[in-house]
Every structure is written in C-alpha cells, then in structure tokens.
Amino acid sequence: MASFLAASPLPMERNLLLTTSTRTPDAISSLRMCHSFQEVKQLHAQFVVSGLLGYNPLCARRLLEAYATLSQIYYAVSIFERMPSPDVFVYNTMIRGLTMGKFLLDSLLLYKEFPFGYLVPDNYTYTFVLKACSHLKAPFEGSIHDAERVLGEFSEENTLAKTGYTKNGMHTEALALFLDMMVSQILPNEAALVSLLSSCGQLGTLHQGRWVHGYIDKTRVLMSTKLTTALIDMYAKCGSIKCGYGLFQKMAWS
Structure with a gap:
C-alpha cells in the first residue's frame, strides 16, 4: 500500500475545528448523490477545509467508498492509510476497489495484511478475494509469480x-x-x-x-x-x- 500512498495526489488533512456537527448527515447524503470523480473531489475538499474528515470517521468511510467505487484507487488508499483503526467494512471496500480497479496483486496483498487477530473477515471479504484470484487465473495457469514472492510461501501441510x-x-x-x-x-x-x-x-x-x-x-x-x-x-x-x-x-x- 505504501507505493500507492507515495504517488497519491492528496494533501494531508488539516486538523481544523469543526464548527457544527449537524453537517455530518448532509455530508453523507451529498456523497451518495455524487456520480462523478470531480463531484467527490469537491466534497472531499470541503471536508478537509471544515475539519469534518478528521472529526467524523463515518465521513472518511463513505468518502473512501465513493473513491473506490469510482476506481480512484490512489485517493482511496490515501484515505485508508490515514484511518487509525479500519474495520471489516473498510477493508472490504479497499479490497473490492483494488480488485475492480485491476490492482489484483495489491488486493491479495491487502488481504494478507488483514488483522485477523481482532477482526473477522466476512463473506464479502472472501467474495472480493476470490474475484482477484479468478482474474489472475492463479489456480489455473500459474500466472502470479510476483504474488507468490510478495505473499510468502505456504506448506503442503x-x-x-x-x-x-x-x-x-x-x-x-x-x-x-x-x-x-x-x-x-x-x-x-x-x-x-x-x-x-x-x-x-x-x-x-x-x-x-x-x-x-x-x-x-x-x-x-x-x-x-x-x-x-x-x-x-x-x-x-x-x-x-x-x-x-x-x-x-x-x-x-x-
């Protein structure tokens, strides 16, 4: 994930004081109505200026989801890397976004980084990872030697x-x-x-x-x-x- 972050065009979020918490529902509603990358970017800028992005984790989750859905992976990863404790929904969103954006090796790598110690993957997690495997044809053609190098080797045991x-x-x-x-x-x-x-x-x-x-x-x-x-x-x-x-x-x- 570090390679994505290094190339990310996003600035670091500023810790500005949020003037009112009543903006949160409106912000979430506005994100749901966005249909283009430019619209999401405009809202993102407003979140940064108002401080809402750092104040409310739900806004960060929904913003990440919007970028991932639009296959704007660099923006999604930038937000993901700044989230202190991503939950299963956030991991699933990133794995799905990487898979749909054809960043298949990164999708598998993120799955390997899943914090199994305190989070439990669900059916959506497995669905997105299986899709990545299918696109790579890993079980059928042996076409992911790079993935094998990155993910490590597993025993026949x-x-x-x-x-x-x-x-x-x-x-x-x-x-x-x-x-x-x-x-x-x-x-x-x-x-x-x-x-x-x-x-x-x-x-x-x-x-x-x-x-x-x-x-x-x-x-x-x-x-x-x-x-x-x-x-x-x-x-x-x-x-x-x-x-x-x-x-x-x-x-x-x-």
Missing part, C-alpha cells in the same frame, strides 16, 4: 490443516486457508476440496461453493463419488436444490 479446521467446526478459517493456498499456487487434493465444500455448506455461502465447483471443472479434477456427493450436499445446504439434483442425476447415469 495447509491441506491437512484445512481438513482439520473443517472437522473442528472452524469453517471460516478453512475458507481463509483455501484462499491462502490459491494465491500460493498449492493445488488442493480431493480431501481438501471435500472439506472446503463442507465449510461452504455449513456457512451457507453459495457463491463460494459455486466458485469451488467452477475450480473443479476448470482444473479437471476427477469427479469421484465422494467429491460429487460433497457438491450435492453443499448445494442442498445452501438452498440450491436444482443444482444439487442435477449433479445427482449425472451421478446416477454415470
């Missing part, structure tokens, strides 16, 4: 750890470890995929379950009875009965 997470009911941790394996180009075996599908089913995360199904198809993993059953179970638990039944019919005819 992660496969065993992942199945252990699932067996102990730590489904969110299992999903996070799978992402680590993807960005590190460690191919999960059948046991890891079955455990991952079980975690997706227990969490009810249909989007992630479908992504895993797509990964299995694209990498041409052998569709064993065990793996097919895990897919059917995942779809059933996520409420997608039609998809599960379709797989069941294919298995019955094979």
Whole structure:
C-alpha cells in the first residue's frame, strides 16, 4: 500500500475545528448523490477545509467508498492509510476497489495484511478475494509469480490443516486457508476440496461453493463419488436444490 500512498495526489488533512456537527448527515447524503470523480473531489475538499474528515470517521468511510467505487484507487488508499483503526467494512471496500480497479496483486496483498487477530473477515471479504484470484487465473495457469514472492510461501501441510479446521467446526478459517493456498499456487487434493465444500455448506455461502465447483471443472479434477456427493450436499445446504439434483442425476447415469 505504501507505493500507492507515495504517488497519491492528496494533501494531508488539516486538523481544523469543526464548527457544527449537524453537517455530518448532509455530508453523507451529498456523497451518495455524487456520480462523478470531480463531484467527490469537491466534497472531499470541503471536508478537509471544515475539519469534518478528521472529526467524523463515518465521513472518511463513505468518502473512501465513493473513491473506490469510482476506481480512484490512489485517493482511496490515501484515505485508508490515514484511518487509525479500519474495520471489516473498510477493508472490504479497499479490497473490492483494488480488485475492480485491476490492482489484483495489491488486493491479495491487502488481504494478507488483514488483522485477523481482532477482526473477522466476512463473506464479502472472501467474495472480493476470490474475484482477484479468478482474474489472475492463479489456480489455473500459474500466472502470479510476483504474488507468490510478495505473499510468502505456504506448506503442503495447509491441506491437512484445512481438513482439520473443517472437522473442528472452524469453517471460516478453512475458507481463509483455501484462499491462502490459491494465491500460493498449492493445488488442493480431493480431501481438501471435500472439506472446503463442507465449510461452504455449513456457512451457507453459495457463491463460494459455486466458485469451488467452477475450480473443479476448470482444473479437471476427477469427479469421484465422494467429491460429487460433497457438491450435492453443499448445494442442498445452501438452498440450491436444482443444482444439487442435477449433479445427482449425472451421478446416477454415470
């Protein structure tokens, strides 16, 4: 993130006294009505001059969201780096903005910097990181050697750890470890995929379950009875009965 900040065109915010706190709701409403980069920049300037940006964390969150949505990543990162304690919403907003802005390696790097010690990533976090992996084709073509260098290497023991997470009911941790394996180009075996599908089913995360199904198809993993059953179970638990039944019919005819 430091590389973004060094190139950021934003000045440092000035600690000016806020004359009235009643401006906050109006400021948030004004941000929601902005449809262009120039409009957001004009409001940003007003926030700096009034002191509102430093006074109210909600304004900073919404301003960051506006810049990220417009793919103005340098501005978004500048605000992010000045936030004392970013929460899950802020991290998700930045990861999404980096992914949608095609800063894919930076998106994965920010995920690796996620403060797992006191924040818990949610389904949105995983969705945005999976999108970054998909765009990089990391699981399929091995095209992110730079990401492997930046993010560090992971042991094959992660496969065993992942199945252990699932067996102990730590489904969110299992999903996070799978992402680590993807960005590190460690191919999960059948046991890891079955455990991952079980975690997706227990969490009810249909989007992630479908992504895993797509990964299995694209990498041409052998569709064993065990793996097919895990897919059917995942779809059933996520409420997608039609998809599960379709797989069941294919298995019955094979």
